[in-house]
Amino acid sequence: MKGAPETMLAVLLGAAIGAGAYALYSSRQAAPAPVAPVAGDAASMAKPAAEERKVLYWHDPMVPGQRFDKPGKSPFMDMDLVPVYDDQAAAGTVAVDPRVLQNIGVRYANVESRSDAPQLAAVGNVRFDETRTVSLQAxxxxxxxxxxxxxxxxxxxxxxxxxxxxxxxxxxxxxxxxxxxxxxxxxxxxxxxxxxxxxxxxxxxxxxxxxxxxxxxxxxxxxxxxxxxxxxxxxxxxxxxxxAPLFVFAALDSVWVVAEVPERDAASIASGSAAQISFPAFPGESFKGRVEFIYPDVTAATRTASVRIALPNPRGRLRPGMLATVQVGGATTRPALWLPSEAVITTGNRSLVLLAEEPGRFRPVDVVTGAERDGRIEIRQGLAEGARVVASGQFLIDSEASLKGVLTRMTPESPPGAPSAALAQGRVDAIDRDKLRITLSHGVIPSVSMPAMTMGFPVDPPALLQGVEPGQQVEFDVVRRDGDLVVTTLRAHGAAQAHRH
Structure with missing residues (x-):
């Protein structure tokens, strides 16, 4: 049969073609499919890998209110200035819509440096001049x-x-x-x-x-x-x-005015300071004198120091026991930083201000305060001259309108069970258990915006050092106390639990 071989050849050829097609199909199914590039990744790949980020300014994390236009050494501490980038997330800050700030009437104030001779107000009374007291004896x-x-x-x-x-x-x-x-x-x-x-x-x-x-x-x-x-x-x-004593009498041609000055202001008064005294008994009149003596003790009940002013009384108008209002000129103070008192939020164990870093963004900064008078308060640590802070409306910025709300909402919260984001990481280099100090090579400390470095810290309470040895990796945090950074939280990796205070 002539057609049989041809038919057989066609069948074999078809089988070969089918086997080849099946093998090709199987190989394609086994190979991983190519992944389509993501648009964002393609854009990232298109950018140079080492593209430089834009620096907004440089600053010293220990004095966050002062900004610098170029890098260099900090004038406040022996450390390099740290750059702040435009895309850098500001930890511990709060952002508020500028329109909201305008609606709630937020006011600002700048930290000013000045020295002055303060006028201290005090209340006093007229007393006999003890140097004019006479005792008659037989x-x-x-x-x-x-x-x-x-x-x-x-x-x-x-x-x-x-x-x-x-x-x-x-x-x-x-x-x-x-x-x-x-x-x-x-x-x-x-x-x-x-x-x-x-x-x-x-x-x-x-x-x-x-x-x-x-x-x-x-x-x-x-x-x-x-x-x-x-x-x-x-x-x-x-x-x-x-x-034997017979009579005691006092002359009235000269009297004393003894004024009670708050103990925090007593140091600015010196003997010879000018004083102006007025009396409710003689409205519209004022008497001039000078501080003759500053008593060495402080009244425990009122926390005031007494200052004495001698006044001539030729007509006997001033009588012992009269109430007096005294204005005493204090000594010229050294240059210091001042803010309106209303700008400082006091929580009992700390004082802070809201630092305006840029329009609509604020950061709480711990400060150490000093003297307070005439509606202004001295800033001894925490801010630099020229820093801009919120003078009023701090509680309106916080939606809960309470101090506790300000502090909690301005600090990012960690989810339950997650490690605290505020703890810094570091390695223990040395421990002085007698002086209760620890030296750490650490990374950034978020709570005080401190850059990575090696530094010694005091430790409080002493129990934090138990079980901690040099060479261990630790998590820790610090707080400011009396101008120093004190370790108050310390956890060694692998320890049973964290010590906290």
């Missing part, structure tokens, strides 16, 4: 026969007789003078006159005795100056000994 023992001043507060004038004392010794001394004159013995006369003078008799009274020859039975107690009687010891009929 020169001779005897009985108080008559007394013209019997109540405290009674005014007396110079030369006024306050009381009379009958004393046998006084009578005997007068008889001795008269006898010496009759004997015409000059030495005895001088001795008798001296004795009478010591017993309280004036030269005029002695001359009258010598001229008249009449012996006086009593010696007069005479006021040596004008003033107010503040204490009476003697009473008519009392038997007093020589040297």
């Amino acid at each position: 020169r001779v023992g005897g009985y108080i026969e008559r007394q013209s001043v019997r109540a405290t507060g009674q005014p007396v004038t110079r030369g006024q007789v306050l009381a009379e004392i009958t004393a046998p010794e006084f009578v005997q001394a007068q008889d001795e003078l008269l006898l010496a004159r009759r004997l015409n013995d000059a030495l005895l006369v001088d001795a008798a006159r001296s004795r009478l003078s010591l017993l309280g008799m004036s030269d005029r009274q002695i001359d009258e005795l010598a001229a008249s020859g009449r012996v006086q039975r009593s010696v007069a107690i005479i006021a040596p100056a004008s003033g107010i009687v503040t204490e009476i010891v003697a009473r008519p009929g009392m038997n007093v000994a020589a040297g």
